[in-house]
Amino acid sequence: METVRKLVQTLWVFLVNGFWGFPWTRTIYQGPLKVICSPGLNCYSCPAATTYCPLGSLQQLLLSIRFSLETGSYYLGTFVVGSMGLLGAAFGRFICGWACPFGLFQELLYKIPSVKLPVPKPLTWLKYGFLVLFVIIFPLVFVDEFGLGAPWFCKYLCPAGTLEAGIPMLILQPDLKSTIGWLYWNKIAILLLFVVWSIVSSRPFCRTTCPLGAFYGLFNRHRLIRLQHNPQNCTQCGACHRVCPMGIHFNETPHSRECISCLKCMTQACNFGAISVEVAGYSLLDNALPAIKKPSEQP
Amino acid sequence: MKKKFTPRRAPMLLLVFFLLLFLAGIALGEPTRVLEQAWSICLSCIGIG
Numbered sequence: 001m002e003t004v005r006k007l008v009q010t011l012w013v014f015l016v017n018g019f020w021g022f023p024w025t026r027t028i029y030q031g032p033l034k035v036i037c038s039p040g041l042n043c044y045s046c047p048a049a050t051t052y053c054p055l056g057s058l059q060q061l062l063l064s065i066r067f068s069l070e071t072g073s074y075y076l077g078t079f080v081v082g083s084m085g086l087l088g089a090a091f092g093r094f095i096c097g098w099a100c101p102f103g104l105f106q107e108l109l110y111k112i113p114s115v116k117l118p119v120p121k122p123l124t125w126l127k128y129g130f131l132v133l134f135v136i137i138f139p140l141v142f143v144d145e146f147g148l149g150a151p152w153f154c155k156y157l158c159p160a161g162t163l164e165a166g167i168p169m170l171i172l173q174p175d176l177k178s179t180i181g182w183l184y185w186n187k188i189a190i191l192l193l194f195v196v197w198s199i200v201s202s203r204p205f206c207r208t209t210c211p212l213g214a215f216y217g218l219f220n221r222h223r224l225i226r227l228q229h230n231p232q233n234c235t236q237c238g239a240c241h242r243v244c245p246m247g248i249h250f251n252e253t254p255h256s257r258e259c260i261s262c263l264k265c266m267t268q269a270c271n272f273g274a275i276s277v278e279v280a281g282y283s284l285l286d287n288a289l290p291a292i293k294k295p296s297e298q299p
Numbered sequence: 300m301k302k303k304f305t306p307r308r309a310p311m312l313l314l315v316f317f318l319l320l321f322l323a324g325i326a327l328g329e330p331t332r333v334l335e336q337a338w339s340i341c342l343s344c345i346g347i348g
Binding site: 030032033034043044045052056057058061068069072073074075076077078079081082084086088089090150151154155158161162165166169170178179180183184186188189213219222223257264266279281282 | 305306307309310311313314316317318319320321322323324325327328329330332333334336337338340341342343344345346347
């Protein structure tokens, strides 16, 4: 299953970055596919990007909301939030585990042999702050003399933008080198921080910083496709804790907002059929073991 | 023994709600604005300029 997941992740990298004419055009893709929402975090200023980044688009709509209302347009972000919500309600953080290019990047870095450290639990709350403040409130509230805000998350934090767009655009358009300043070096430093952190910890950006993951995580309990815990089969052996890349104790919090549904717990750990996938209440991918008797119940 | 299928309503309600938001955005012409934004390079977003 892990090989299948890696293949699906790679496929998504090429689906949302499918424009390979950029070495000749020396700019980004400007076709009609860019009206489609990228499910995972993928900067739309990446030269190969064929879809829009929901976080980038939402910030751009919010930062110019005064201007659009004054001109009689009602660009309130409903199209973008609707797209994100449809994806979240259907899949939740399945997207993080299966369709996010930056998630795959971190997973590959984590394969580099090194000391491995856990991510402190309190830091996982930070991403909700970034979602509310950097993606919604700050772009709306802090405006210049023209009434325009700034895309705070993209501008000051997003390491995916630096990796997929900042560095490639400087290579494609060397004239831009004269315009780089502290903002660029700040973003390079953040990218380097997450590169190093991803070598020693599993998916640190997803767990502590990603506002898109925070948004999708809100749906984990009520999404259409979700993992299901079958307590009658669970022996509380803790095998699912040991394989989880997000540090979840699945048998204790089966609908955790952190679960990226990579299915490692189901396919690599649990031998008792205690974990299955269900769609709207109907069990799928259930290894269909009969309910076992727990040690305390055995004669 | 065949398992009982109990459909969950919450995901359906969420899907309908966000579908309505999505359609409202289309009715307001937001996709055109999203396309305009996505076609231009956001220099400050990528740390340049």
